[in-house]
Amino acid sequence: MNESLHKVGRSEIRVDGYDKVTGRTKYYEDRMPPEALYVRIKHAEKAHAIVKAVDKSRAEAIPGVVKVLSCFDVPDLPFPTAGHPWSMDPGHQDVADRHLLNRHVRYWGDDVAVVIAENEVAANQGVRALTVEYEELPFVLDAQKAMEPGAPQLHERFPNNILKHTDYRRGDYRAAIREPGLVKVEGWYETPTVQHAHIENHGCFAWMENGRITVVSSTQIPHIIRRVVGQALGRPWADIQIVKPYIGGGFGNKQDALYEPLCAWCCTQVGGRPVRIDCAREETFVSNRVRHAIRFHIVTWLRPDATIAARKVELWSNQGAYASHGHSIAAKAVNSFPQHYPCENMEGDAWTVYTNRPAAGAMRGYGMPQASFADEANIEDCARAMGMDPVEFRRLNVMPQGFHDAFSGNTNYYDSFRQCMDRGAQLIDYARKREEYSHESGNIRRGIGVATFWYNTAVYPISLETSSNRMLLNLDGSVTMQCGETEIGQGADTAYAQMAAEAIGLASYRDVHVVSCQDTDITPTGLGAYASRQTYVAGFSIRQTAGLLKEKILKYAQALTRQSPEVMDIADGKIVRKVDGAVLMSLKELAMTAQYDPVHSEHITAESTYTIRNNAYSFGCTFAEVEVDIQMCKAQVKRIVNVHDCGSLINPALAEAQVHGGQSMAIGFGLSEQLLFDEKTGRPLNNNLLDYKLSTFMDHPRLEADFIENPEPTSPFGTKALGEPPACSGAPAIRNAILQATGVAVDKLPINPHTLFAEFTKAGLIHDPWREEV
């Protein structure tokens, strides 16, 4: 086929682009029934307590308040919230550890009661008028402290607050470290609690019709939410209908049942009238989900030739108060090490531990930004210990071409790591700058650093991977398509349109109308948007369903053209004869005839499900250049370059934008973001956009992205992960650049001025003469 006929691999304009930039796109609030009652939540103002009583009387007396409900009114049906596919194996099902409203308060911000009112002001006044009587309990905020004997216990079923512990032993670590001449590089690395801070806060509304409950929600995972709402309310799953309109970002926070179950239940308590829950930003920070703070201990033993003899990794993942995605994150993090820098003798241990902090769930990268920071900080220190250039050290030790992981079945088909590093080094002029910045002195210092990562595209074989798709041939020859994988701002709908146009043989991706909104009553079952799998998994079902649609079209064309389906094809929206390229008829002509033929009328559709039993390695690296003002304790990123091998690009412009977003998140993770808690009370201190320091436009350099397009052999479109990968390697690259600039290795994120003040003081880089005087 002529290259120009390809619909994939082109930077097409987003299918939802014009509406989004002109403000026409409808989000959940834009679909709100005007009569919806406001549900506002009373959040606990204790980190750990038992609710003894809730006095509703003052709230109930406020004009406009319709109903007040407390933790004493909810059904005793503990439910899980993680947006994981259902597992038929009870041992792999998510932990059901929370109620709609909780009598046992496990973090500051837990949900204790709700006020339902005719307007927002009355609802908020009602919440302020509630009096909650608590029996206070001791609390614990740190994961390792929560494991100590005598620590406060959060959940009865989990002694020492350990939600789960997993480990691996490869070779013989203890024997291996006795090899003579080894150099030991050991470190403790820490990443903070951060939050997704998507633009649109989570919210939803629900109403009842004919005994069923409909919930319209800002979610990534409508089909999974239906199951969780059913579990939480004790109703058959098909009693629930979930509708997902456009959403203003999710980044994993909305890969969880947030307030959909509570909203659905409140609806049932007011006779099925529409009710709405709209999270404020302050609630989003604390009472939705956060990223797991993880502490790592890594010991690496190096041979004189700079190869790795043995490595030990331990990590403690701070789960917060409820299981949510739980140990999946820590497991992913700890299991990344043996594949990233394979060595024969490795030990790994991961603990996921309940604490009295907000519940941690999925967040872009799912443990990998944390693991990447610790791994790449330690590897950088290894390179320094061996006196080697960091890129050279990585080239020597990073996953080689041909590496195969038996568990996932993944193979490193190309030499992607080295290709990515070579391209990145060239783009940022690494060798020259590394040399130029090798002896920085004075107050303003520059440095350059690198970090690499690998990432699994989808969740096979840990969880089910299934994708369903439906296509309908329209009378104008275009195709309407429904996918179960959701558009959450990443541009998935556009990629789907391009893939479908390619697979069917349409003239343009504009001839595919992707139904963006998923409705569990209508949309074929899919699992939503998570991992970095949408384009990859949808690719399978799109290719398969397009094949079925094409078969039906050509079969119908047989009667009209008197040609065998085998000799025909669809190209550029027309039925053509393969051998001579003769145009037999247009799709429009075919569709009209098929629909209105008085003898043989047919509505041409296709639908299918594909169970994906593959996964795919995605690779990449970040190069960062920083400028450090020592006295001001500030680091600024001057350049940041990411190079990814995410397979063949479906839409290069969207891919680049995806990288930019991830780089931005990495800059915040590296330099400024951190949710803080008061040690004395467990109260969150900075759950607002002023005190929680997201990096702003002014904190970003120009973001640079490039790609190595090695086609992924398992994907029908040669594609693999790019959703989360750009968020993984940025923070350690920045850390390593600061190390080159200043000689100071910072092992705790974020590397903000407070951290640098402490580290530079310790290193003797800043010196206040007046301090000695006083």
Place this chain on the structure above:
Amino acid sequence: MYDMKALYEAQSVQDAVRLRLEHPEAQIIAGGSDVLVQMREGKRAGKELISIYMLDALRGVSVDEEDNVRIGSLTSFSHITRDPIIQKYVNVLGEAVDQVGSPQIRNIGTIGGNTCNGVTSADSASTLHAWEAVVELTGKNGVRRLPIKDFYLKAGVVDIRAEDGEIQTAILIPKESYENCFGKYIKYGMRNAMEIASLGCSVNVRLSPDRKYIRRCRIAYGVAGPVPMRVPSAEAVANGSRPTREMIDEFALAVLLDINPRDSWRSSKAFRQHIAVEMARRALTESIERAGGVIE
């Protein structure tokens, strides 16, 4: 939806004074970038508001008959930054208020609100202290003027007499204060935009005609204490001195004799002290250079 009891829209300064006397509990609202945020947080929920936002007479910058630079209290930060009079005489004030929040906040936020809020971190406050601004208040008894240092009573509290129906109508910078003065404001934040100052430092100098000596140096901080403050110990070092590296270092260290920053989760006292010294050093250096001086 905001939880406000009532909103009264003032039609003139006199009308605003009358409304204030009629509703002594009411909160004055100008741009709303502070008041509405507090109302949403529940702090001022259920309050009455008197809006003075439509009073165009309180907008704009001029030089009055006494040669004061007169800034109407409702002048927005964006307008102050772009105003030619400000740029000519008190350019540093324009630079300082250009560091408030975001462009949207700078379009709505007013210098009157920034000062009446009484917070130590306000970006305009340290510069207004360093330039010895005068606050003009209008009430039932007419106009009252007071030096800005007396306007700030304590954290979050300013000297506006609600019982006299007072509202702030202007901020004045006297000629003696701005003539031949050049300054620099440094805001220290944890990021480069959308930020509240961890510390703000405003310095200005007037050099001798031959530019060999510092005739007068003034330095003020925000967030170095409960209210914005001048730093007399440092000023005493610079006044009458030659602009040398050693003098600047001594000046910077002298800051610590007067400032008293807090230890809080936002920043430690030790950190703020360290930064304060470095800011003083840089702000004085830049001020001298802007005044055409050469550092020896």
